[in-house]
Each structure stands twice: as C-alpha cells, then as structure tokens.
Amino acid sequence: MRRERFGLAFPVYALVVLSLWCTTCVIHVEAASSLQPPVKLIWHYYKVHNTCDDAETYIRHQVESYYKSDKTIAPKLLRLQYSDCLVNGCDASVLLDGPDSEKMAPQNRGLGGFALIDKIKTVLESRCPGVVSCADILSLAARDAAHMAGAPSYPVFTGRRDGLTSTKASVDLPSPSISWEASLAYFKSKGLDVLDMTTLLGAHSMGRTHCSFIVDRLYNFNNTRKPDPSMKASFLAEMRKLCPPRTRQGQANPLVFLDPASGSDYRFTNSYYSRVLTNEAVLGVDQQLLYGDDTKQITEEFAAGQSGFEDSRRSFALSMSRMGNIKVLTGKEGEIRKNCRFTNKK
Secondary structure (H helix, E strand, O other), X not given: OOOOOOOOOOOOOOEEEEEEEOOOOEEEEEEEOOOXXXXXXXXXXXXXXXXXXXXXXXXXXXHHHHHHXXXXXXXXXXXXXXHHHHXXXXXXXXXXXXXXXXXXXXXXXXXXXXXXXXXXXXXXXXXXXXXXXXXXXXXXXXXXXXXXXXXXOOOOEEOOEEOOXXXXXXXXXXXXXXXXXXXXXXXXXXXXXXXXXXXXXXXXXXXXXXXXXXXXXXXXXXXXXXXXXXXXXXXHHHHHHHOOOOOOOOOOOOEEEOOOOOHHHOOOOOHHHHHHHOOOOOOHHHHXXXXXXXXXXXXXXXXXXXXXXXXXXHHHHHHHHHHOOOXXXXXXOOEOOOEXXXXXXX
C-alpha cells in the first residue's frame, strides 16, 4: 500500500484514493492527504518569530530525561493529547485543575503525564517567560515520547494558544466498547476520517487500561450476561484471570496491557493490528476494526510484516498532525498560561 496521503509538507486539503491490496481484490479508501483547513499553525513557530528559538530542543531534552526512567510516559502523553484535542480542540484544557475540570470526567480516569508537562513548562518559563503555550508543549512532548518508543518523528506545527475553560460536562470521549460505526461517526465529527481512526487506535500498541473498561466484554456483553463472542476463547480465559467480575463497590480495578504482545516494553509496533485479526484485541472498539470493510482492509495492510509496519508509521505521522490541528486557538485567542494547571486569572 502506498501512502500517497502522506503529504505533511503541503498544508493544502486534498482527497486521494488509497489502494489497499488484498490477495484477491483492491479496496479504495477515500482519505485526506494533508492538514484540515484552515491551517493556522506553522512549522518552528517559536524560531520563526524569534521568541524562543530552542523551545523544541528544551522540550525534547526533558522528555528524553524522563523517558529513560519511565517508558510509560509515551502512551500517557499520547492519551493526554488525544483527550485534549478530541474534546474542545488542542487547547490544553485537559491540563487545567479544578473539581469540575475535564480531568474529573469518568472517561479521563487514569490520565497521566501531568508532572512532565509541569516540569517542561517550568523550564520554558525560566528561559522564555510567557511565550510557549501548554498546548504546544503537549503536542511536541507527545511526538518526542512516541518517537522514543519507536513511532516515527514528524513535524509538529506550532503557534497554539491555551484555552480558558475546562469542564467535565464537555468531555464527549466515547466508550471503548462502541461499534466501529459509532467510533467512525465520532472521529468524523472531529474532522478525521476512517484512515485517521484506524491509525490512531494503533497507539493502543502501548499502554494499559483499567479492567473496568473491558469487564463488560468479559462477562456481560451488551447486557447478554455472556462474554463478547468475538473474543478468542483462550484470550478470554486469560483476561478473565486478570479481571475478575466486579461484584462490590470499592473492588480493586487492576490495570492490564492494551497490547500484551508489547507489554512492559511500551514499544510502538504493529502487533496491535495482528491481534485484532486474531480476535485478541483488549478493547472492544479495537476488535471492531475487523467488522468494517475499510477498517478491516487497513488493519490487514498494517499487520503485514515490516512493509505494513512502515505504512502504519507513515500514516501515524500524518494522522497525529491532523489530530493536532483540531480547533486550535491562535493569534489573540486564549492565552499563554504561566502554569499549565491554571489560567492566568486564577
């Protein structure tokens, strides 16, 4: 599969037809080849404007230092950026503290990476006070951490400003048990397409999730009092050992690896797609990729050895950039926070 879609250097919206080859057919998928309009961000914003020439270097250094002692930072930052961008746009609203903030929404249980963002912000405020936004810090740090875990590096367009509000009621992140149709409808509502969705879900090759997010698949799928019939029997038995039925309030809620094949290595690989094909995906929404014509063919291509892995890497680079372009604040919109946890009026 050729990634004609991969065109980060050209911030012009275009639609291309991708040929996804299977053994007996050609599947055509309509997908965007570049960033969504309007493109208000630019590459190396702080260097171009001579406001903090080494901002990206400072951020990369802090991420590298943190990654050496805690490799879980890669999936944590990717999830943090996802939870930020897909709610109110990439405005760092998910970083704001408060009893009614986005952090407090049930969908955001277990979010992490805040301490590193705080550290980076402290460093940048000491070198370039009031210049680098928390929204840009999050996008750049997530890119750098993912690259250290084996994902491709990619240009992060910058110039974002920080949002002023954050409410848990605004968090519309979908359940991890929804159908592929519902998942695609959600991604499309954010300006992303089927290839973006299938690609971005591939970040589940790293990280962990709480049993509470998958217990329905194991014991009461769609209120049938039976497990999800799509799960491979041996995998179901394995997951049930890790996640017992939830029968009482206050019961322990263990963490399980999203991709047991990667596990504690926290490496970006294409084993996620292979596990979808063998009915061994942990999250229901991941397993659902097997049931859409386009999502299945994309999954098969991305699972196809080294060539598939390279295809998935190139697609990941563009899809992350497209997600990072959702409803950004620029110019005089929002503000540049001094502390990523609070607005400047706090």
